[in-house]
Amino acid sequence: MKLTSFNHFIGEGFEGVFKNKSMAFASIATTAVCILMLGIAFLTMKNIEFNVENIETDINITVFLDEKMTEDEVSAFKGIVLKNSEIESIDYISKDEALKRFVAETGLPEELASDLVGALRASFEIKLRNNKDEQSVIDVLSQMEQIVKINTPREAMKLLIDLKNFIQATSIAIISILVVVGVILIGNTIQLTVYIRRNEIKIMKYIGATDWFVRWPFIIEGLFIGFFGTIIPLIILFFAYNFFVNIFNQAVSIDSEKLIDFMPIMDVYQELVPIALILGLGMGIVGSMIIIRRHLRA
Amino acid sequence: MIILDNVTKIYENGVVGLKNIDLRINEGEFVFVVGNTGSGKSTLIRLLLKEIEPSSGAIVIGDKNLTRMNKEQIPYLRRNIGVVFQDFRLFENKTVFENVAFAMKVIEQPAKTIRRTVPNILSAVGLEGKARCYPKQLSGGEKQRTVIARAILNNPSILLADEPTGNLDPKTSWDIIKVLEEINRSGTTVIVVTHNQEIVNSMQKRVIQIEAGKIIRDVIKGGYRE
Structure with missing residues (x-):
């Protein structure tokens, strides 16, 4: 892909998002809820694991x-x-x-x-x-x-591990449903863009555009939706987690000694951010690819 | 050279588009394709663009056999065939410059080359000073000139014009035909599908008449009717 084409794809992709603001917003919101759920579940599980490890080291x-x-x-x-x-x-x-x-x-x-x-x-x-x-x-x-x-302490640990397993199973189920809903919604947004641009696509094909030349702006649009749907909840979660940890420690600590040790957010984000980005961007790519592929076949 | 060897196109609903067509168009020819509505003229255009497949027979353009061509090769075939439509098919949200430049963007030409080439083409089709206009600000003739500029920008060896004067007044129609003739003089094969009897009669070029999917007349120099 040449730089000229890259700039063209980015521009067209952005234009697609702004042309269908309401649908794009709905898609970003669904992706965001999905990533938020993932983030909350991930933070909870990581903290449980962290505390179980602490208990284990001082058994x-x-x-x-x-x-x-x-x-x-x-x-x-x-x-x-x-x-x-x-x-x-x-x-x-x-x-x-x-x-x-x-x-x-x-x-x-x-x-x-x-x-x-x-x-x-x-x-x-x-x-x-x-x-x-x-x-x-x-x-x-x-x-x-x-x-x-x-x-x-095994008894307390068993309770924590059971809780962690329950959160993990519930989260996977909810996130799976949200991923499907997100992909469908992103697909619908892209489909609307495809519909609006159906004549443009036809012209592009007549003047010799390859399928990838037609496809890229829609993939970029899906990536934008996936990116913002990932970044927004990650930022919210970052501040919400630190706020929650401070409030919790103030409310529940005894003689300045913390009852629960919370992991530093940056330690969790080192793992969470790549996973969330893969999931969010993946939803965007899959949603757009399915729709544009169907359109180009037709 | 364009060769159609015993080409038949029958659509899925049973309608016969073309039947046993044998046709040869040499490089640099100017050809009018005439016939009643539904006679098969558009089917011919769509077959040449490989928009549809023939039911039987073979189509060869240059050194490429279209019937053996895979899907990935179609864009490269179309880059060698300029297309002009009756309904213009311009990007309404792009300026004249952008509309024309798009044909070069598609083949991933550098921005510098695009900036250098487009003004020359616009000048060649008589659109100087219109580069920044949007299609809605143009007359029918200017729109068609923009489409022609886009179609010839990448120096195609063939130019297909499907009813290029269908939406234009007589004077503008003549202007457009003159532009097409000029393009033909530079060596491009020009195939014009038209209902415009006056132009066909006056130009005295090769005329292929299609009726009910069959070529009923093919004359080197002729008018709209026998």
Whole structure:
């Protein structure tokens, strides 16, 4: 393609968008909703993955012992557990220590907290040398009679992973439907341009224009729609995400400590922007190609 | 040279466009194609432009057999055939200059070449000073001159004119025919489909008369009727 032709295609493509403003707007809006959905789902999934990874790197197993155990029995238990080579350390958390932690985490007055958590028990926090050994350690611990309950972050993580999978499946379904709607709408916009320009296309063909010469302005038009339909929601999402993170952290943080770690937007956008552009521009190209191909065949 | 060898065109609805046509038009000829409406004149034009395929027979233009030509080669065939229509078929949103220049844009000529060539062509067809006008600002004759300028811009070896004077008054019609004759003098084969008896009778050029899809008369120098 020569520069003269390239300029011609860009000019004609732009003209097509502005000739059918309302249809172009509808197509851009549909593409934008599609990309917005993709962006929200992507940001949510990435943040869940990020937090799951954070939990995994600092995995602790908490075991609760029979309250009737004497101090000697507890010390003996500690010694037995530490013999396991897969365990790095074991810390005793007394009932008072557990209460202090709860007060620190919730910010509740100590008196009220002690009423609420009367059932708090002394426990051991077990840190593993390697997180991969978690299940084998749990299997060993669950055989020990002194232990009445074992808590592991896996339960919380399983919930997060289930949530992530649900969001992923729902998003894929919704985005798929929106992609089809977007392609149809872009196709309709292009079809309208083709209809308006049907005589021009005929003249072009008479004077020796190749099919690609006829096709390019419509593909450019589809690309414009796809591009703006991608860029607009990405910009909106950029500011909305940062705004949401600030508001959330202010509202939900405890003692300046964040409850959830959010990924920096730029880290997510490094992956999201290429995916969104491929999807948005792809919708534009596919929509226009289908229509112009049909027209040129006819 | 244009050769039609036993060409028949029957449309899908059963209408016979042309039947067993044998025709030979030499390079540089000026030919009038005459006949009643629906006789097959337009079918002939459409076949030469490879807009439609013959049902049987072969069509050769220069060294190219149209019946064996694939779809991708059609644009390159048409670049060698200028076309002039009765209804002009100009881009209404483009100026005279842009309309004519478009024929060079299609074949991806550099902007510099376009800027240099178009004014010369406009001058050759008598459209000096009209380059910036839009088609709606032109008279019928000027529109047709613009179409002719577009058709000859890329130096085609053949110029097909389908009723070029159909929408024009007698004086303007003569002006257009003079332009076509001038183009023919430069070596271009000119085929004019027309109902204009006065022009055909006065010009005394080769006349091919088609009726009901058949050539019923082909004379080297003749008038509209026998």
